[in-house]
Amino acid sequence: xxxxxxxxxxxxxxGQRSDLGDRLFVQGGKYLLLLLxxxxxxxxxxxxxxxxxxxxxxxxxxxxxxxxxxxxxNFHWLLGNSLKVSLSVAAIVVPSAYLFAYALQRTLIPxxxxxxxxxxxPLLAPSMLPGxxxxxxxxxxxxxxxxxPDTIYGFWGIVLGQAIYTFPHALMVLLSALGMxxxxxxxxxxxxxxxxWRAFRSxxxxxxxxxxxxxxxxxxxxCITDFGVPVVVGGDYQVLALEAYKAVVGQQQFxxxxxxxxxxxxxxxxxxxxDAWLRRRQGEAMSGRAQVFHPQPSRGRDACFLALVLxxxxxxxxxLGMAVYSSLVKFWPYDLxxxxxxxxxxxxxxxxxxxxxxxxxxxxxxxxxxxALIFTGAYLMEKxxxxxxxxxxxxxxxxxxxxxxxxxxxxxxxxxxxLPGNPLHVLYGSMTLLVICTIAHFLTTAxxxxxxxxxxxxxxxxxxxxSLKAPxxxxxxxxxxxxxxxxxxxxxxxxxxxxxTTVSAAIFLYSPDSILAAVAVLNMDDAGNVGGAxxxxxxxxxxxxxxxxxxxxxxxxxxxxxQAWRQGAPDAA
Numbered sequence: 001x002x003x004x005x006x007x008x009x010x011x012x013x014x015g016q017r018s019d020l021g022d023r024l025f026v027q028g029g030k031y032l033l034l035l036l037x038x039x040x041x042x043x044x045x046x047x048x049x050x051x052x053x054x055x056x057x058x059x060x061x062x063x064x065x066x067x068x069x070x071x072x073x074n075f076h077w078l079l080g081n082s083l084k085v086s087l088s089v090a091a092i093v094v095p096s097a098y099l100f101a102y103a104l105q106r107t108l109i110p111x112x113x114x115x116x117x118x119x120x121x122p123l124l125a126p127s128m129l130p131g132x133x134x135x136x137x138x139x140x141x142x143x144x145x146x147x148x149p150d151t152i153y154g155f156w157g158i159v160l161g162q163a164i165y166t167f168p169h170a171l172m173v174l175l176s177a178l179g180m181x182x183x184x185x186x187x188x189x190x191x192x193x194x195x196x197w198r199a200f201r202s203x204x205x206x207x208x209x210x211x212x213x214x215x216x217x218x219x220x221x222x223c224i225t226d227f228g229v230p231v232v233v234g235g236d237y238q239v240l241a242l243e244a245y246k247a248v249v250g251q252q253q254f255x256x257x258x259x260x261x262x263x264x265x266x267x268x269x270x271x272x273x274x275d276a277w278l279r280r281r282q283g284e285a286m287s288g289r290a291q292v293f294h295p296q297p298s299r300g301r302d303a304c305f306l307a308l309v310l311x312x313x314x315x316x317x318x319x320l321g322m323a324v325y326s327s328l329v330k331f332w333p334y335d336l337x338x339x340x341x342x343x344x345x346x347x348x349x350x351x352x353x354x355x356x357x358x359x360x361x362x363x364x365x366x367x368x369x370x371x372a373l374i375f376t377g378a379y380l381m382e383k384x385x386x387x388x389x390x391x392x393x394x395x396x397x398x399x400x401x402x403x404x405x406x407x408x409x410x411x412x413x414x415x416x417x418x419l420p421g422n423p424l425h426v427l428y429g430s431m432t433l434l435v436i437c438t439i440a441h442f443l444t445t446a447x448x449x450x451x452x453x454x455x456x457x458x459x460x461x462x463x464x465x466x467s468l469k470a471p472x473x474x475x476x477x478x479x480x481x482x483x484x485x486x487x488x489x490x491x492x493x494x495x496x497x498x499x500x501t502t503v504s505a506a507i508f509l510y511s512p513d514s515i516l517a518a519v520a521v522l523n524m525d526d527a528g529n530v531g532g533a534x535x536x537x538x539x540x541x542x543x544x545x546x547x548x549x550x551x552x553x554x555x556x557x558x559x560x561x562x563q564a565w566r567q568g569a570p571d572a573a
Contacts, residue, residue: 022472026384030394033377037397039424040440044412045404048265051415052258069259079263082240085155086223089162090216093170098212100312101174103305106204106295110306116175118313120168121320124544126501126518129537130164131157131232132530133323141333143322153235161229164319166222167312170215177211178204196301217271225264225405228503232525240264241407248411248508261411265404272403320541327535342535351520356539359517362434362506363499363547370439370446371492375484378450379476383457402444406504413437414508429511441505442498446491453487454480486555493551497544 053063069075100119104112122130137144138152150156227241234242240260248257326332330339345352381394401409417428427433457480481488503518510519517540524533 025471025473025476026380029376029380030390033373033380033394034390034397036373037394040436041397041400041404041443044409044416045400046412047416047419048258048261048408048412051254052262054255065255066259069256078238078240078243081155081237082224085158085162085239086220088159089166089223090219092159092163093167093219094212094216096308096312097167097170097215098174098178098208099305099308101171101178103309105175105178107302107305108295108297109302109309115309115313118316119171121316121541121545122164123168124497124501124548125320125323125537125541126503126521127162127165127226127228128232128503128518128521128525128533129323129541130319131161131229132521132525132534132537133319133326134161134233135530136322136326136332136534137319143333151235153233154237157233157235158230158237158239161233162223162226164316165226165229166219167316169222170219173211173215173218174208177208196298213274217274221268221271221405224267225407225504227407228522231522244407244411245507248414254415257411258415261408265408268403268405268408323534324538324541327531327538329531332531342531343539345520345532345536348524348529348532351515351517351523354513355515355517355520356536358431358514359500359540360543361431362438362516363496365431365435366438366442366499367492367496369435370442370495371488373439374443374446374491375450375481375488376476378447378454379480382451382454383480384472398447399444401440401442406441406502407507409441410437410505410508413505429509429514431514434506434509434514434516437505437509438499438502439495441502442495446494449487449491449494450484453484457483489551489555493548493555496547496551500540500544 052066100115103109104116109115134152134157136142138148138157139145140151142152148156152160224239225241227239227245230237230239230242231245241264244257244260244264247253247260327342328338328340329335330337330341345356351358377394377398381391381398413433416422417424417433419425427436501518503516503522506516507519507522510516515523517536521533521536521540524530524536
């Protein structure tokens with residue numbers, strides 16, 4: 001027993017013959033993860049502050065440049081535009097996403113799986129796709145141009161495009177919150193004579209208001225740091241994220257880009273801090289004795305929510321369908337015959353098929369390498385002991401990317417890896433650096449998924465491996481990974497889709513040989529080839545959808561095999 005306690009304290013859970021191997025696996029793995037997180041997260045963020053506050057020539061200009069920027073009328077105009085757009089989008093998206101999630105979780109509307117799938121489709125496409133579709137719908141030669149009293153280019157174009165882009169992000173947060181309900185509370189409220197509205201105010205809303213705030217912060221942060229939609233339909237209406245993009249890419253003003261990046265980091269950090277504070281105050285949403293909530297039939301309620309779901313789904317299908325249709329039209333709006341001429345990327349500028357192949361390479365490497373690293377790191381943090389400071393440092397650094405917008409992270413990579421004296425400068429412009437940046441960008445969500453799955457495993461698994469004197473790494477590969485394979489496949493799917501559609505962090509890091517499909521969409525739109533941009537966006541959408549369906553099918557099969565032990569043995573004949 002003393003030996004077992006000693007092994008637990010050192011983070012080693014194996015027999016004497018495998019002590020050295022387990023120490024290398026546990027301690028070596030943790031120190032390697034700490035090094036990678038410092039290189040991929042901490043140092044690039046530090047480079048932003050160094051560049052922004054450095055008073056050296058060619059750098060940020062120090063505090064005097066920061067004061068000059070913050071006091072300028074142009075900055076106030078850009079900041080006001082960004083806040084106005086972000087708050088407007090949040091005011092539209094969060095209530096509609098809440099009602100949509102309520103319809104899926106708390107009503108008896110038909111075909112819930114279909115509506116859920118449609119609502120999440122914008123996740124599979126780059127953020128520019130809604131903007132491109134809005135041009136074909138409401139642009140100067142748009143199909144529904146007469147429906148708008150004014151042009152789509154400007155404030156309302158950005159708001160509508162970002163509303164479609166951010167809707168599924170808010171919906172996922174609210175679906176999780178509304179999916180947790182204790183039927184006993186509603187039964188008690190009904191027995192006391194409380195109606196549906198009062199039950200909502202006294203039970204549902206208090207349990208979900210923290211998720212509403214989290215969704216609001218998420219939408220606000222996504223909007224204020226997104227430049228994809230403003231590039232396409234912003235017109236003369238400029239925002240801070242677009243200004244940071246132009247300062248670095250178009251004007252090579254890295255100091256100005258660093259200062260704006262630090263400004264864009266503030267709302268994300270504030271939202272993250274307040275959200276964490278509210279989570280601690282709220283505590284647990286459900287007890288272990290909670291009963292599953294089953295909504296009761298209500299014809300009027302279900303009809304109203306079905307109408308809302310149909311309306312939102314129709315808008316999403318109209319926008320995405322218009323983008324797909326426009327990619328097949330030969331010459332809009334004069335020749336509406338269908339053709340694949342826009343898919344002949346080798347004949348157009350912007351990246352072509354090379355960009356699409358690069359995106360496939362990036363997505364595949366990010367999904368496989370990132371999935372293995374993130375899941376293994378989560379296992380080492382959750383299922384092994386060791387030095388407390390090391391585990392806490394790993395957890396802290398794993399949560400930092402959640403509070404850092406992709407645009408800011410990409411700027412940090414430029415400032416850190418582009419330093420001539422940095423030995424890692426050789427990575428700049430390579431596919432390797434794009435993979436590292438993408439994994440770091442989407443690290444937190446994947447790590448939380450892995451942690452949730454690992455925490456469901458009983459500690460008796462490690463105790464059994466200890467009693468059998470099996471090496472911990474073998475137990476991890478033979479037992480933990482097969483049981484958690486569905487969650488691991490979900491992480492792979494999330495990383496693949498995110499890598500296919502990302503543009504904010506990667507826009508500053510590509511070279512002519514490593515250009516990505518999402519970046520090619522921006523380049524083609526900037527060159528006036530809107531049809532080609534729609535075609536590339538459609539290709540990204542279809543690829544993401546196909547891989548998601550394939551991995552979802554594989555996940556169901558893995559779940560049946562890995563969880564077969566939970567089912568009772570068949571009766572004897």
